[in-house]
Amino acid sequence: MDVRAIVLIGGRPESSRAQLGGVPLAMLDMLGASMLNRVTQRMRQQGVGATAVLSEFDPFHERALNHEVCWFKASREQLWRYAEALFNDFAQSGAELMLVMRLGPYINLDFERLLEFHLDRQSRVTQARGSSGKLLDLLVVSASRRNDAAFMFRNMLTGFRTPPEIYDAPGYENSLETPADLRLLAVDTLAEKSGLMPLGRELKPGVWVGPNARLDSRARVLAPAYIGAHARVRNMAVITRGSVIERHCHVDCGTVIEDSTILPFSQIGAGLDVSYSVVGFRRIAHLRQRVEVEISDERLIGMASTSAPVRALHEMLSLAAGIPRALLSSLRAKHQETPVTLPEAIQAPSPALSGATLEHQDRADRHFAPELMAARRYGNQ
Amino acid sequence: METSRPVVVKRVPERLDMTEARRFLQSVEPILRRDRPQLVFDLSNVRRLDSAGVDMLLRCMSEAMKHDGDVKLAAPSPEALVVLELTRTGRLFEIYENATDAARSYSSFLPNVLRQFAAPDHSTIVFPSQAPKPTVAKEDKDAA
Numbered sequence: 001m002d003v004r005a006i007v008l009i010g011g012r013p014e015s016s017r018a019q020l021g022g023v024p025l026a027m028l029d030m031l032g033a034s035m036l037n038r039v040t041q042r043m044r045q046q047g048v049g050a051t052a053v054l055s056e057f058d059p060f061h062e063r064a065l066n067h068e069v070c071w072f073k074a075s076r077e078q079l080w081r082y083a084e085a086l087f088n089d090f091a092q093s094g095a096e097l098m099l100v101m102r103l104g105p106y107i108n109l110d111f112e113r114l115l116e117f118h119l120d121r122q123s124r125v126t127q128a129r130g131s132s133g134k135l136l137d138l139l140v141v142s143a144s145r146r147n148d149a150a151f152m153f154r155n156m157l158t159g160f161r162t163p164p165e166i167y168d169a170p171g172y173e174n175s176l177e178t179p180a181d182l183r184l185l186a187v188d189t190l191a192e193k194s195g196l197m198p199l200g201r202e203l204k205p206g207v208w209v210g211p212n213a214r215l216d217s218r219a220r221v222l223a224p225a226y227i228g229a230h231a232r233v234r235n236m237a238v239i240t241r242g243s244v245i246e247r248h249c250h251v252d253c254g255t256v257i258e259d260s261t262i263l264p265f266s267q268i269g270a271g272l273d274v275s276y277s278v279v280g281f282r283r284i285a286h287l288r289q290r291v292e293v294e295i296s297d298e299r300l301i302g303m304a305s306t307s308a309p310v311r312a313l314h315e316m317l318s319l320a321a322g323i324p325r326a327l328l329s330s331l332r333a334k335h336q337e338t339p340v341t342l343p344e345a346i347q348a349p350s351p352a353l354s355g356a357t358l359e360h361q362d363r364a365d366r367h368f369a370p371e372l373m374a375a376r377r378y379g380n381q
Numbered sequence: 382m383e384t385s386r387p388v389v390v391k392r393v394p395e396r397l398d399m400t401e402a403r404r405f406l407q408s409v410e411p412i413l414r415r416d417r418p419q420l421v422f423d424l425s426n427v428r429r430l431d432s433a434g435v436d437m438l439l440r441c442m443s444e445a446m447k448h449d450g451d452v453k454l455a456a457p458s459p460e461a462l463v464v465l466e467l468t469r470t471g472r473l474f475e476i477y478e479n480a481t482d483a484a485r486s487y488s489s490f491l492p493n494v495l496r497q498f499a500a501p502d503h504s505t506i507v508f509p510s511q512a513p514k515p516t517v518a519k520e521d522k523d524a525a
Binding site: 289295296 | 398462469
């Protein structure tokens with residue numbers, strides 16, 4: 001049987017809520033792969049043929065896009081019209097069943113069973129209902145029912161010519177409406193509750209590492225945690241309580257990442273405390289404060305280029321610039337106490353702050369007052 | 382313990398980057414150079430705070446401590462709290478729900494205020510995101 005799929009992203013006013021930094025949550029990496037990639041891959045594994053993705057948004061980097069699907073971009077106004085046209089094209093080219101899905105909520109679903117249910121009931125349209133009792137934007141439509149499909153698309157999947165059959169989908173469900181939901185999904189996946197798997201190998205129980213991830217020898221990673229491909233965690237950094245570091249992230253020395261998700265290409269400065277947050281695109285969404293803050297200071301939170309050649313060039317330039325600076329500083333070097341153990345490193349104030357000097361201050365004033373340092377060093381002496 | 386010295390409540394600008402931090406520091410420097418300065422920074426308006434802004438707060442605190450004084454923070458906006466927590470500086474300041482409490486804390490210990498808003502991990506004092514507005518936060522005004 002020829003089954004094809006149309007996956008929609010956006011298309012409704014409320015879809016702008018489920019975003020971070022202008023990127024829909026469904027397109028953000030979660031433990032190595034975006035929900036979009038995971039869903040299309042599962043569809044393929046379960047016998048769905050050609051899959052077309054119709055999105056209001058561009059993929060934010062080249063790896064966010066699964067190359068085995070056809071990608072179409074359309075404005076919010078045009079999206080449903082294009083979906084209708086795409087449905088007709090698939091029907092004309094021989095498709096018998098169409099799976100229509102608007103990405104938003106994640107549900108651990110067996111697509112084969114859904115298709116079987118639709119065929120058994122001989123219905124025109126079948127709609128899935130999650131374990132929470134909420135109707136999902138996941139439908140199976142017989143390809144010959146073009147009028148039903150047209151009516152459905154014109155009503156943004158909320159109205160039907162004839163009431164659809166309801167398929168109750170048991171299993172894990174996550175609404176993926178806010179960054180907190182994305183974080184919850186990551187934690188549930190690390191706890192093996194969601195039916196998803198982290199992309200990478202299990203370095204030790206509960207600690208997953210993607211290919212080419214670099215963990216410096218004195219970095220500490222506590223299970224459960226995930227370090228994505230090409231990510232780097234530097235000395236004295238601590239990754240703890242179900243934290244997720246996605247691909248190409250850079251966590252600098254002495255920074256503590258606790259119960260947080262760091263989205264791809266983010267660069268976290270040295271000596272920071274990132275807790276209960278989703279960080280990415282130079283923004284931090286604090287889950288306890290329920291606030292999203294833009295950070296324009298590269299010393300705190302930055303973002304690497306999504307293009308590999310640009311990243312390589314940037315690294316070469318920073319290396320070239322760093323050598324003379326290191327030589328000069330070694331010539332003028334005075335003995336400075338630096339934290340040598342993990343507890344000292346994570347108690348020290350952020351080195352990011354020492355770089356932000358105010359110009360009119362003289363050099364002697366650039367350091368904290370001796371009284372202040374004494375107050376912060378308790379326990380060391 | 383009672384004190385007769387004035388408490389200066391200063392409202393911090395909405396954007397505290399390098400330029401604004403320098404300007405703000407210049408405006409508070411005369412106060413910081415007094416004997417035992419008592420300052421309250423009202424952070425309720427702060428929407429953008431970067432490392433230069435945090436550095437300025439630390440500089441003010443160290444300057445005040447040099448003169449046996451102190452700097453306390455009042456009514457921090459959620460944006461300011463996030464950055465203070467991120468840079469590990471929140472724990473270095475006494476933080477109060479409003480400028481009145483912060484000013485009063487110079488003359489008497491307010492255990493109820495601290496207990497009410499203490500974070501579960503006792504590392505920093507946090508407030509609900511919908512914290513009420515300060516009642517006496519006025520720029521450059523001396524509060525008794």
